[in-house]
Amino acid sequence: MTLLFSKIAQNNIKTVITRNNDLQILTISYRKLSIVPSLYDGKEDPAPKFFSSNVQVLLKRLTRPDFNKVFRKRTNSGLAVLRTPKYKFLTNEELEAEILKANKKADVLLQMPPVVKVHQPVDDVLSKDPALVGYDSAKYLFTDITFGIANERRLIVERDPDGTLRHCGHDVRKRLNQTYFPIPGRKIKEPMMFTNEDRFNSLLDRQEYEFLLDRACLQYEPDEASYQRITSITYQHIDMNKSYDLLRSTRHFGPMTFYLTWHQSMDSLMLELLQSGAVREGVLLAALRQALLGDVANGDNAQALAQQILPTPIQLAKPERLTEEDIQLDNKCVECIEEYIVSNSAMKSQQELALQGFREHYQQLIELSRGLKKAHGNA
Amino acid sequence: MCSKLLSMRSLIQPTNAILRQVLICQNKTTPNLKTFTTSPVTCVNFFNKLPAEKLWKSVTSVSNAGAKKGRGKGAGRIRIRDLNRGQVIGVGKINMLWPGLSAPVIRGRELLKQQRLPDDPDRMEKIIQLRDSMTKFRRIRLSPIERGWSGSRMPGRSIGAPDPIGEDVFTGFDTKVLQLRSLLIMKGSLGRTRNYQAMVVTGNGQGLAGFGLGRAKEAPAALRKAKNRAGQKLMHFEIYNGHTIFHDFYTAFGKTKIFVQKKNEGYGLKCHRAIKEICQAIGIKDLRAKMEGSNNLQHIVKAFFIGLLQQRSHQQLAEEKKLHLVEYRAENEYFPKVVASPSEVRTKEEIPKDETLDFTQYVMNDKVILKKKKFPPFYESMPHYKLHLKKYEKYRNHEKIRLNLKSEYGEVKSFLTDKYPEEKVETET
Incomplete structure (x- = not known):
């Protein structure tokens, strides 16, 4: 097992704390919009119901997928310039096979982001070694970077200056995972569109719901409180404006319907x-x-x-x-x-x-x- | 040539001296017989004997043999000037007021008298400037929009819509000159004569276009004839999705061969300039054309029009093949979009083994475009290029980092910037 450890200066802990404070301020200020985000943090876990095949089928059908919209031209389709279209002569059987393939591709494009409960804070002390008190003024982080381990199951621990060895919190885990195994498009620092209230509201006002939700899926894990707060506000905004058609034929319609029905x-x-x-x-x-x-x-x-x-x-x-x-x-x-x-x-x-x-x-x-x-x- | 002019000036002076003498003689009240001579005084000379036209001809003319050699052309050529231009009767070197000639007789209640006014020192300069402006060659300057392929020359320039026929007006049409050249033809009675030939293309940018050829003794007449003939020979072309052709095609006329390719939106017109003008006249926006063989312009035009006319629509292609025609676009995640279906579809067993099923190969009639191998640029094998690569490797991500920092912090800064604020003040000062 390969282990990498990094040393984080004391003031970094401070930044984490201050950021948490920021988030609290933000949740209060969203109330100006008269939208109160409601998270899946109650007693009941929505995941078993969301993943049950019965509900999945209903949600997919309610999405009403129109292939013209599912396979539409997107600004972020990864092409710097458009390509010349290609043509093929196909028999009936070949055409059916192609349509079947396209259906499968549509299923991938319409795969719904999971709806799960908000994660619990990690408080798992592995050992306390009084002999190490005052050994260093910084805390040490150890990351298991063995290939082929899922990010959520990766072993990441920290040794505090007072000698305590514990599992890292979700924020630190996310940062280290992103450092060693970067997910393309995800930023270590939260993007401005989520942290800055004005920018977030301006996106809502411009009805850029799909962009918002796509970016949130990329930036956050589905069990993060920030993700659920952002999606919750977006869904409620859509519900207020009755602009459901903007989300139809996209992967976000199912979770939105689920959210509205759940609440x-x-x-x-x-x-x-x-x-x-x-x-x-x-x-x-x-x-x-x-x-x-x-x-x-x-x-x-x-x-x-x-x-x-x-x-x-x-x-x-x-x-x-x-x-x-x-x-x-x-x-x-x-x-x-x-x-x-x-x-x-x-x-x-x-x-x-x-x-x-x-x-x-x-x-x-x-x-x-x-x-x-x-x-x-x-x- | 200049020496000729100088000699003219030296001639003028002695004549003036003679005239003055004559005037002096007349002023004397008692004629002095001692100075009287019987030899005739000639008041007629080269300058007042001949008209200006002949005088100028003597200066500017070039012998027949010289003209054949090209003398009297280009820089240093003497041009005929109108010396009367800018001169007014009654106004001269000495600034006199002549009532009734250069001024009214009565001004207000006052009767004007003949009198000398102060001299105008700039008068002569102004006249000389005016004379110079007549002779100096001026190039016709066109606005960049009006220019053709090459400056003010006609090919590539727009000459407007064809003339209306009766009540039918060509609204929305524009004509572009493709070729204007002079032809020399021999005539039994006149010998070698010059004719102008023009080729133009006219179109409304919405599928209607035609080309015409006109011949005349003068260039404008040839253009007009060609333009009106083009208006009479309009053809209609379908445009795929309002921007390109239906499929790739190969076309030829004489020794000219053209391979035309359908392109995506935003590609533009990458082809011979004449083909570009034709496409603009028709309304095609995206296309690539590769030429092979002769680049005779008239053949290019004819070949391209023939190629466009021989295009087959998607429905026709599907019917010919008796197969579905399916379109795949990268921007639509290669979703199979059926653009045409035949009335009856063949099964796989009915298709012969050696039939061409590849779409591009089928529409090109099995012609293949020669794709030349692209060689790396010459400098890539040189030692300095490797050195350059090594040197700039460490900078390769700097642009991205700068952009990222600017978007995050509003300026280019590092984690040390906040730690050492005094450094920032120093760099600013």
């Missing part, structure tokens, strides 16, 4: 779904709430309906023609949402209004498609 504030998302006529996704959202909180009236019905909805293709735009099966399924969905509104919703009147609007629109659509079918004959 029982997904009613404006439900309203947006109803207003845009996506009743099926409304049912999925109700099913998600049932899976997470288990407080939806007739929740098993919603979950059973969700299983029926999942095999149907994703509706990226409003349908123009309807089949009889579609009509049946949608009617069931409407009934399910009605129940949800009556028993669980916090925005009853608005959601009822939206649902009524959907019903009227849907009735016209049914008449139109039935009339067309009649006109064309049954063939």
Whole structure:
């Protein structure tokens, strides 16, 4: 086992402490925005629920992936200049294989950042050697840099001037891991956009949510309090402005939905779904709430309906023609949402209004498609 | 030539002396018969006998043989000047006021009298300056936007839209001159005569373009003819995504061969200047063209237009091959985008073994562009280059570090800057 140790001057400890103080000040000042970040630091751990296959499927479906947006041109796609497109002649089988490959790539691009509990502070004294008191004025850090060990399982210990040998705290661990095994794009010092309140707020005001969330994923670990605070504020800002469409087809929509549902504030998302006529996704959202909180009236019905909805293709735009099966399924969905509104919703009147609007629109659509079918004959 | 002018000046002086003598003679009240001579006094000389035109000709003319050798051209050439320019009747060397000629007779209530005014010392200088400005050669200066490929020469310059025909106006069109040259032709009665030939391309930048050839005795007429003919021969070209061609192609006319490549957005036009002008007229923004063989301009133009016309759309290509045509873009993570599908698709078994399936090879008709090997620059094998590499190795990340420090601290500083503030004060002073 190779061991590297570094000597940190006393004043470095001070900087760590002062930084912690900064963070506290920041959390207070965010309240100017009237957004209070809520972290996953309660008794219940969200991870088992988030990683359960049932919830993952629901979250992925709610993301409503549109391949035009998933594979869109990005400013940070790593190309200094654009490349000339390439062309291929493909048979049907080859094309199917290519599309399958693209689906797999889309799954990678849409992999959701994990939602986990905030980590506990490390307080693990390995030994106390009174013989070493006053040996040096600095503390020593020892890092195991053996190849092939995961960063979170790496052995990093510190020897204090008073002779105590202990495991390092999360901040020091992160710094040393980044020093010896740098993650490209991650900075040792926190970027200004997260530490400077004005800059952070300006990003929110400009609705650069995806940029913010992507950078936060890169800079922080998912179990860090800073990460959860930043994402929480961003999600709430999105919820306030109802700009859910900006996150659709990205990997952040799932965690956002999870966050809103976990904190029982997904009613404006439900309203947006109803207003845009996506009743099926409304049912999925109700099913998600049932899976997470288990407080939806007739929740098993919603979950059973969700299983029926999942095999149907994703509706990226409003349908123009309807089949009889579609009509049946949608009617069931409407009934399910009605129940949800009556028993669980916090925005009853608005959601009822939206649902009524959907019903009227849907009735016209049914008449139109039935009339067309009649006109064309049954063939 | 200059000596000729000097000799003219020496001639002028003696004539003046004679005139003065004559005047003196007239002023005397009693003629002195002693000075009287019977020999004739000639008041007519070379200068007042001949008109200015002939005088100038005698100075500027070059013999026929000399002209053939190129004499009387270029620097030092004497040019005809209009000596009357800048001169006004009534105003002369002596500044006199002539009522009724150089001034009104009555000014206000006062009757003006003939009188001498103070001399204007700059008068002669001004006239000489005016005369010089006539003779000195002035180059036509064009604004950088109006310039052609080479200064004020016509090729590459814009000559506006073709003339309207009846009520049909060519709105949004612009014409660029590609070639303007003089041709010499022999005529039975006139011998060798000069003709001008112009080739232009006109287009609206939105897919419509045409080229024309015009011949005339004068250059402007040839340009006009070519321009109007180009307006009559417009062709329409589809532009892929509004910026480039549909696919790579090979085209040739005579001994001129052109390999044209489709390029990404922002690539620009990297090709022969004539092809660039044509592309701009059509509205193509990104393309690369490699020429081989003859670079006869008219052949280039014709070959390129033929190549563009022979392009096949994606749907046509898919139908020809009976296969899906799929586009992959790096910026879209190589997502397979189907750009064209045929009405019926062949299976793998139906495709013969020796069929070309590679897209580029298929659209180029199996022609391959010669890619020359790129050799390293000559200096890379020299000892000083290795020395340079060694010397600058330690600076290789400095730019990045500077940028990072500036973004983090607002200035270039190290961890020692705060520790030793006195150093900073010293460097500032």
